[in-house]
Amino acid sequence: MYIHVMNKSTLYKGCLEPIIMRLLKDNGRMYGYQLTQMVKELTKGELQITEGALYPLLHRLEEQGVVETEIENIGNRVRKYYTLTKAGKKQTNVYVEELRTFIQSLNLIVNPKTAG
Amino acid sequence: MYIHVMNKSTLYKGCLEPIIMRLLKDNGRMYGYQLTQMVKELTKGELQITEGALYPLLHRLEEQGVVETEIENIGNRVRKYYTLTKAGKKQTNVYVEELRTFIQSLNLIVNPKTAG
DNA sequence: TATGAATACATAATCAAATTATGCATTACT
DNA sequence: AGTAATGCATAATTTGATTATGTATTCATA
Numbered sequence: 144m145y146i147h148v149m150n151k152s153t154l155y156k157g158c159l160e161p162i163i164m165r166l167l168k169d170n171g172r173m174y175g176y177q178l179t180q181m182v183k184e185l186t187k188g189e190l191q192i193t194e195g196a197l198y199p200l201l202h203r204l205e206e207q208g209v210v211e212t213e214i215e216n217i218g219n220r221v222r223k224y225y226t227l228t229k230a231g232k233k234q235t236n237v238y239v240e241e242l243r244t245f246i247q248s249l250n251l252i253v254n255p256k257t258a259g
Numbered sequence: 260m261y262i263h264v265m266n267k268s269t270l271y272k273g274c275l276e277p278i279i280m281r282l283l284k285d286n287g288r289m290y291g292y293q294l295t296q297m298v299k300e301l302t303k304g305e306l307q308i309t310e311g312a313l314y315p316l317l318h319r320l321e322e323q324g325v326v327e328t329e330i331e332n333i334g335n336r337v338r339k340y341y342t343l344t345k346a347g348k349k350q351t352n353v354y355v356e357e358l359r360t361f362i363q364s365l366n367l368i369v370n371p372k373t374a375g
Numbered sequence: 376t377a378t379g380a381a382t383a384c385a386t387a388a389t390c391a392a393a394t395t396a397t398g399c400a401t402t403a404c405t
Numbered sequence: 406a407g408t409a410a411t412g413c414a415t416a417a418t419t420t421g422a423t424t425a426t427g428t429a430t431t432c433a434t435a
Contacts, residue, residue: 154361156392156422157272162368169371176383185371186364196422198385220383220430242369245270248302249362252278253355255285255301272393272421292412312393314414319392336401336412 155190158245159200161238162190167210167227168235174222175201201225209234271306274361275316277354278306283326283343284351290338291317317341325350 155162166181167173173181179192204210209231213224227235250258271278282297283289289297295308320326325347329340343351366374 153273153391153422154277154358155273155365157269157420158365159421161270162365165369174383176381180382182368185367187367189360189364190368193423194384195386195424199421202385217383218430222383239369242270242365244305246362246365246369248305249271249274249278249358251301251303252298252306253281253358253362269393269420273391275393290412292410296411309394310413311395311415315392318414333412334401338412 158242159192159196160204161235161242163197163200164204164209164227164231164235165239165242167225168232168239172213172224172226174224178225204231274358275308275312276320277351277358279313279316280320280325280343280347280351281355281358283341284348284355288329288340288342290340294341320347 162182163178166178170181175194175197179194179197182190182192201210204225205212208228210225211228213226215222215224247258278298279294282294286297291310291313295310295313298306298308317326320341321328324344326341327344329342331338331340363374
């Protein structure tokens with residue numbers, strides 16, 4: 144019988160946006176690669192953001208006016224820093240609250256006895 | 260400026276499969292509509308599974324041999340009950356563990372101080 | 376000093392899985 | 406009689422990931 148092996152990384156579909164915005168809110172100016180590293184560190188390697196997911200997301204956020212960017216040259220290398228706009232910060236508060244509620248909901252399903 | 264309003268229900272993209280399997284493992288035989296109601300109740304209305312997401316998922320799980328079904332007639336109405344197969348139960352344990360780890364990861368990002 | 380790993384960005388093709396909309400039918404409520 | 410709730414299903418579309426690829430710099434090391 145065929146057993147479907149779910150890639151656990153697909154769990155965070157839909158959560159990436161609030162995750163990134165939360166990190167930007169907490170840490171101010173950050174660049175893309177730094178965001179991937181911070182997620183990896185914070186989650187002890189559990190969550191690994193792929194570049195193909197991250198960069199298009201950051202571009203969408205910029206289009207929407209949620210973040211603004213600055214290019215910085217580190218030696219010969221280019222970094223693109225992202226900062227939340229005022230509207231972006233406001234939006235982040237909403238998203239993070241929703242994410243907290245969502246986590247609580249997941250807990251209620253997965254650990255119905257302990258999660259109150 | 261355009262502010263993107265995220266539908267918070269989209270957060271659970273990718274988590275639906277382990278959620279449903281977990282409920283089936285806990286409660287044995289369940290039918291589709293019942294699953295949607297239980298998720299709604301458990302999460303105090305926060306998570307609402309749409310039919311367009313649920314039924315195709317259940318059909319996929321059946322194809323994969325994760326669940327098996329029984330049709331039951333309640334008066335003139337038809338219900339389709341789903342039960343985890345042996346392989347399905349095994350798989351559920353893995354998925355639920357992954358989901359727990361994922362929840363913990365989310366916590367580490369959203370509540371870095373309190374989540375250990 | 377060449378080679379690979381890490382850093383740093385970007386995008387196109389593809390796939391998975393949801394939303395939205397629709398359809399059908401029964402039962403319960405008002 | 407009409408509406409909401411129960412109960413299933415599926416098609417069209419959209420979203421948002423994966424995977425693969427490309428470019429380029431910096432650093433460690435064999």
